[in-house]
Amino acid sequence: MRYWLMKSEPADCSIDDLSRLPDQTVAWYGVRNYQARNFMRDTMREGDEAFFYHSSCAIPGIAGRVRIASPAYPDATQFDAASRFFDPKSDPAQPRWLNVDVRFEEKFVLIPLTELRRHPELATLRVLQPANRLSITPVSPDEWQFILKRLAVPHNDN
DNA sequence: GCCAACGTTGGC
DNA sequence: GCCAACGTTGGC
Numbered sequence: 001m002r003y004w005l006m007k008s009e010p011a012d013c014s015i016d017d018l019s020r021l022p023d024q025t026v027a028w029y030g031v032r033n034y035q036a037r038n039f040m041r042d043t044m045r046e047g048d049e050a051f052f053y054h055s056s057c058a059i060p061g062i063a064g065r066v067r068i069a070s071p072a073y074p075d076a077t078q079f080d081a082a083s084r085f086f087d088p089k090s091d092p093a094q095p096r097w098l099n100v101d102v103r104f105e106e107k108f109v110l111i112p113l114t115e116l117r118r119h120p121e122l123a124t125l126r127v128l129q130p131a132n133r134l135s136i137t138p139v140s141p142d143e144w145q146f147i148l149k150r151l152a153v154p155h156n157d158n
Numbered sequence: 159g160c161c162a163a164c165g166t167t168g169g170c
Numbered sequence: 171g172c173c174a175a176c177g178t179t180g181g182c
Contacts, residue, residue: 007180032178033165056180113181131163133179 002043003139004050005127006066006102010057015064015107018052024104025069029077030085031099036136040072040100043138050102051139051147053127054110061112062147064155070101107155111147121146 006028008014018026031037048068054060074095077085090096116122126137139147 009180035165060181131179133164135179 002045002048003141003144004039004044004048004068005053005062005125005137005139006050007053007055007127007135010054010063014054015052015104018064018066018102019104019107021104025101027075028099028102029075031075031135032085032087032097033135036134037098039136039138040098044068044072044100046071046100049105049144051144052102059110059112061110061114061116062108062152063110064107065105065148065152066102067105068100069103072098072100075099107157109153109155111151115151116147119146119151121150 010017013026018024028040031040046068050066050068051062052064052066054063075085075097077083078087078090078095078097079092080086085097087096113128116125117128122128122143125139125143126132126134
């Protein structure tokens, strides 16, 4: 069992958007970075857990918890000419880009990036390192437990 | 909107 | 295979 942090722009898909979807599950499409793709392909497993991180927004931070709900499979948007994620160089016989499905587990009271930075226990958290742009990063078991037990507060609205 | 960091592309 | 140019990310 591994732990991850996955970034999403809430304008595209927020934790609330995810929780309102049928089956509360979404394909994590649009990853166009080889390192992030390789994490999905090689290291992620169905059943792994991930923090759902809101990026490029007014208050970036961890907004909830999700579970990996499928193995990696070809990202359909790479073959969709109408999609902003269309990749004309990807060969359908050998798809370049993959995605996993992600299922909603829990919404938190937002844990802002500035709050995460305050804790020495999280000094090595990947998303806090300077200029980290990877949309999928591993979280160590210690970091996971610290965030979940010390910082996360369930946010129960409808 | 700025800008630093960094990944990707493509000419050579 | 080098490396400059360019595009993207994402916090501020």
